[in-house]
């Protein structure tokens with residue numbers, strides 16, 4: 001089965017991970033911009049990071065047979081530094097216009113503050129001006145309030161909901177989330193976030209339409225093969241092939257196709273490691 005990993009931070013992963021992902025059938029991925037583990041102090045650090053994921057990481061992935069795209073944004077965890085937000089947003093255009101950038105993201109709320117709302121609102125305006133789809137990160141705490149406030153900002157901005165991938169849903173947000181026109185992300189983690197069992201239950205309750213499953217692996221305890229484990233579990237748990245295909249391929253394909261730059265190649269041949277020097 002060909003799989004698209006729609007949300008993964010390969011910046012923090014190893015070449016072993018790329019090889020394992022390829023062996024397991026993952027052929028394309030999207031890397032949203034994230035928090036690096038420590039707050040950045042300079043706008044230039046953001047720009048170098050955008051440059052790295054858009055260029056070096058895409059080249060690295062290709063050597064292992066995976067077509068790698070990005071989403072560029074100022075993440076919510078660093079939004080309290082408003083002068084830095086303004087400086088980065090003023091210079092972010094060239095990275096959003098890069099051929100490998102297929103969305104703006106991830107943006108949204110972390111601690112539900114006014115500064116986070118400011119950064120989110122401004123970036124929705126930027127995405128609307130560039131006709132880019134948007135990846136929104138729901139906060140990991142106070143989820144029902146988080147989704148309420150997120151939807152309020154989206155609706156006040158008048159941003160089209162079918163161009164939004166609202167990620168990190170749980171059982172607590174699904175009722176509210178299904179009342180929107182957004183694509184709904186479920187993130188599977190080994191310890192925190194969802195398990196394959198919980199995904200299976202949500203899919204059985206809600207159906208697979210508009211649901212996008214990701215592993216969202218980063219430098220924490222996470223798993224670049226989460227999606228593969230979800231596929232195996234859903235098969236054993238009695239979900240049909242068509243349902244699984246929507247969750248790990250077709251829905252992500254439909255969402256990212258809102259960007260004309262999203263043209264994933266699923267037949268890239270991995271290089272012999274002796275052929276690349278760096």
Ligand SMILES: [Zn+2]
Pocket residue numbers: 007009032034106216
């Ligand atoms: Zn993420």
